[in-house]
Amino acid sequence: MLRGMATVSFYADDLESAKDWYTEVLGIAPYYAVPGGYCEFRIGDYQHELGIINRTFAPAGAHNAPGGAILNWHVDDVRTTFDRLIALGAKEYEPITPRGDGDFITAAVVDPFGNVLGIMQNPHYLEILARA
Template identity: 65%
Template sequence: MFRGFATISFYADDLAAARDWYAELLGQEAYFAFPAAPAPPAYIEFRVGDDADELGFIDRKYAPPGAANAPGGAVMHWHVDDLQATFDRLLALGAKEYESITKRSEDFVTASVVDPFGNVLGIMHNPHYLEIVEARQSR
C-alpha cells in the first residue's frame, strides 16, 4: 500500500529557468538531470527537506496528451517553519498568490502560490509533521 511521498513532478516549458528559479528558492542546485550534459535535460530533480523528498521538473513537451496547463487540481503542501516569511519570499521571487495564508485550525495554516512555470506550490505549518520528525530523531 502507500508507503510515503516519493516524488512530486511539475512541468515547465523552460526547464533551465525552472532549475535556476528553484535553485534560488531552495538554496541548492539540482542534483540530477536526464539526459546528462551536454544534452539539454528533459528532467531535473532536487532533494528537499528532512527526508530528501524528490522534487522533479519535466519538460512540458513530455506531458501526457490533454494535460492541463492552467494551475489547479490537487495541492501538495511542504511543511515550513515560518509560513509568512516563506510566502513573502516566494512572492518576491516572482510567484503569484494562489491561496492566501489561511488558518485551517488552531495549529494548521496553509498558503499556496503559482510558480513562474504555472505549477501550484503549497506551503504549510503542520505540527503533525514536526511530531513525526521529532519522534524519528528520538529513536
C-alpha cells in the same frame, strides 16, 4: 498502501529557467539532470524528490492552467516563505489561511512556470520528525 511521497513532478516550458528558479528558492542545485528534459532536487528532512520536467513530456491531456491537488510542503514559517516566493516571482494562489484551531496554516503560490506550490505549518509533521 501509500507509504510516503516519492516524487512530485512539475512541468515547465522553459526547463533551464525553472531549474534556475528552484535552485534560488531551495538554495541547492538539482542532484540529477537530463539536459533539456528533466531535473530533480532532493529536499527537506526526508530528502523528498521534486522533479521539474520539460512540458513537452507531459502526459496527453495534462492541463497547463494551475489547479487540481495541492501538495503542501512543511515550512517553519508560512509568512516568511510565502513572502519570499512572491518576491521571487510567484503569484498568490491561496492566501495564508489558518486551519482548524490555527495550529495548521496553509498557503499556495503559482510558480513562474504555472505549477501550484503549497506550503504549510503542520504540528503533526514536527511530531513525526521528533520521533524519527
